[in-house]
Amino acid sequence: MHITILALGSRGDVQPYAALGKGFKAAGHQVRFITFEDFAPLITENELDFHPIQGNAKELVANAGADLPALVRSFGSLAEGYARDLSAPHLGETDLIINQLPAGLFGFDLAEKYDVPMAQAAVIPLARTRGFPLMGFPKLPLPGYNKATYYLGEQIAWQMFRTVINRWRKKTLNLPPLPLLGYFGQLGTRRFPIVNGFSQYVVERPADWNEYVHITGYWFPEDRNWEPPHDLSAFIEAGSPPVFIGFGSMPVKDPQRITNIVLDSLKQSGQRGILHMGWGGLGNQLLPDHVFKIDYAPYDWLFPRMAMLIHHGGSGTTAFGLRSGVPSCVVSFVFDQHYWGERIAQLGAGPRPIRFKELTTERLREAIQLGVGDPKMRQKAIELGRKIQTENGIENALKVFEKITNRD
Structure with missing residues (x-):
């Protein structure tokens, strides 16, 4: 055919x-x-x-x-x-x-x-x-x-x-x-x-x-030929699981300001972070030792190794996040992203979504603390991930x- x-x-x-x-x-x-x-x-x-x-x-x-x-x-x-x-x-x-x-x-x-x-x-x-x-x-x-x-x-x-x-x-x-x-x-x-x-x-x-x-x-893509760079693996293994933060293909008009919000939120919540540059160009500045910047890593490898996921709520990213069994919080920009963010929260697999235009250090810090620290939310995410994996x-x-x- x-x-x-x-x-x-x-x-x-x-x-x-x-x-x-x-x-x-x-x-x-x-x-x-x-x-x-x-x-x-x-x-x-x-x-x-x-x-x-x-x-x-x-x-x-x-x-x-x-x-x-x-x-x-x-x-x-x-x-x-x-x-x-x-x-x-x-x-x-x-x-x-x-x-x-x-x-x-x-x-x-x-x-x-x-x-x-x-x-x-x-x-x-x-x-x-x-x-x-x-x-x-x-x-x-x-x-x-x-x-x-x-x-x-x-x-x-x-x-x-x-x-x-x-x-x-x-x-x-x-x-x-x-x-x-x-x-x-x-x-x-x-x-x-x-x-x-x-x-x-x-x-x-x-x-x-x-x-x-x-x-x-x-419909999950697979990247079986990919091998993680040594510095990325070493960073992940050097401490507690980090928080992934990335907004994929979404444009960011002031990437330095958003990067600063991310860095302040991680610092105040006491978490390490993986910062995905994406199309918005996040992280083009000096980063602290507890934050590692990446340009690419396949989500099916990366997400299960994280403590929590902060992402834009694109359908593909959302799918990988839910399958990983790790709590997610969506920072939504447009259209279906608002829906996926609400759906994750309704399923108990992550905190309430944050609209990108309303993103602040305080809101992001609270979402991180909840996603990392709530055992019921983590269990819900694990159970949903197992179902999707079937x-x-x-x-x-x-x-x-x-x-x-x-x-x-």
Whole structure:
């Protein structure tokens, strides 16, 4: 079977899908991966065929900052380029399209053009439900409100891309234009199922999701060839387990100020720390001996060795944190990060999240003291981690996708 995976975003957005692609290839399938050109090394290391989209994820995120509307506009401004790069005729040589883009954008049209199945794949809950509102919307006790937020979110995304996509459909794909309200009622149906790469133990399945909305478990990448540098191993082994602090791909306008908050919080709480530079450039200053700076270490190796995790709440980082069995506290910037931070706290696996714009030394110190010092919280984190470790999300997903392509 030939599988095409379309995924755009930060490294954390793309990496689970690369892991999924690697799992497909190990099962004997051929995989083409469509993503930004700067992710070529990630796709190559997973030994997948690569079809590049012009653009640089890091630059897009840096230009938009932590402003979600600006981030959406940044990606939307490149829509013409997406259409151009997705017009290559060889993209029709596939048996299945797995689409990470919200609301099935672009992948829906390719599937229609080449008469192949498409599945919407997500690592955050985006399928319509009455159970809770779409991420990014507040919780309000209004009849019908929760489900309405999904319709509104879909239309925000669709109207931003509608003109470009309809022009592309007409001029390049020779398809009729889509209606004003789009095609979203077809997602989560037998024709266009939704496959969710997160854990049932973290996101409880809503009662109104039908049989075409699947939960497989997380799609974890593995970095088995990585060996820790001696100085990192020596630091970890030299004392009590440190606290990990890092904000991944999130831009930080004043990294020195945030670094100082981190250092003061660690000092006041009496903890050692691992500081991840990330895209925000934290730690570019003289650091005390009890804090070690890293540019990269695979989370599946690093997190289980920590006393606690402070991170931005990206879906991938959250998944690794929960699987590690170590308490986490999310310092959230945008969108799904607020949701994951609240979810961790609701599950008892970490302190209440902190909004990045409200981050202070006092709040961070209190979160560290609670996460490191509360035995009940630590036990909850351990129990949840063990449950997640029993899941094989990639194997489960493979069964779902093979069933999709073999349906009558």
